Amino acid sequence: MRIPLLFGKILFWACLIFLSLFFYYDSVIPYFYGYRSRIFGTAFFNNQLWVTMHMVGGTFALLLGPSQFWPAFRNRYLKFHRIAGKLYMFGILLIGISAGRLSLVSTCVPCRISLFLLTVFAVTATWFAWVAIKNRNTKAHRQMMVRSYVCVLAFVMVRIDDGQSLNFLFGSISDATFRRVVNEYFFSFVPLLITEIIMVWIPSVYYKRK
Template sequence: MTGLTAVKTLKTISLTILVLVALYFVIDRVLPYFFKFNIEHYKSYYWPNKWWLVGHLSGGALALLIGPFQLSTPFRNRFIKIHRSLGKLYISGIMIASLSAFYMSFYVAPQVNVSWSISLFVLALVWLASVLMAYRAIMLKQIPQHREWMIRSYIISLGFVLFRFLNESSLVQELMPAFEERGPACLWLSWTVPLFASEMLLQWNKKKIKNRKRPQSDFDNEPVGYNFKP
């Protein structure tokens, strides 16, 4: 197996895993809020603002399920029209989900504490900004930048999945028994660490640009204290 084939295989496996994770999360954690639309399931915490939660879950689930297909090069090359249509849905889903999260950060999250409210607000802000940057890049026909921002936006989307895993981990619960302390910490970790790691990979894989020597001008030999005035 050549190096190029190995990379393609690894990408295919990674995208397949993402699809399976997204499917599991949507079926196990999102759909119950639609099938059990009552105060018993939503609890008093969410029920008064249930429609904002529905918007957040719907948009987030849409982004989770569409994301892997948008990141797949073979899928994009073969179904370019579908890729563009799904891209519009992906952007719309994140916009709806993030704006709903903005609302909940002000009117729902403060029931826990200010720290939880701030952490949710910042996550929603970064999520929305990343997908808008991806949209701006494609409008300017900046394909490499568009792909990078799409990767960042999907990693932030996965932050909600990772948050559930961290928050419900027995080890984390032993370290931080109270949700007031555990929740904000897990929410920050769920997107900042993966985003930082992905940024390192994105920058590491970029081709090195050789520095060209700048032609020396007459001003290069001027004394440091010389102030040039045109």
């Protein structure tokens, strides 16, 4: 039973890391080589600062996040775990500031609410994770870190539809704006709901009182 479970975990993390690295290569690195889109704005304080801050913060959170969840790695390299955790929180802070600003000027007006709420959830979950570990509540700390990282991954998953059709999820939606709104709200909140079901609902239902 343990071998299939271990294989499943390895496969899960391999897919997650591959998807994150592909997103980073395809959607983040081009900006540092001079690529510009409408969202990048026209001046330093007209989006350029915020988009750059968003990408830098996202880099810390996206790439350092996985190492926070591997028990063997975490226990063996505790000092790195703590440093990486602080850098992760710093990344979330940058994401919170920048995404909060970008949510007010997004070209997809109906998407602004989902972006703002997702930003609030990411910052709040990270804050509670920090409070929990300061109070030596490791279980709550792990759970809040999971929620935080799910929010970070949502920023990746909302970009999937740009390169890979998700008609099997949403059906064929011809209106581009409506399709983007459905995509944004689905990946902003459905993964969080699934996380709650796995992490809280199922254990609470199947827990047997001794």
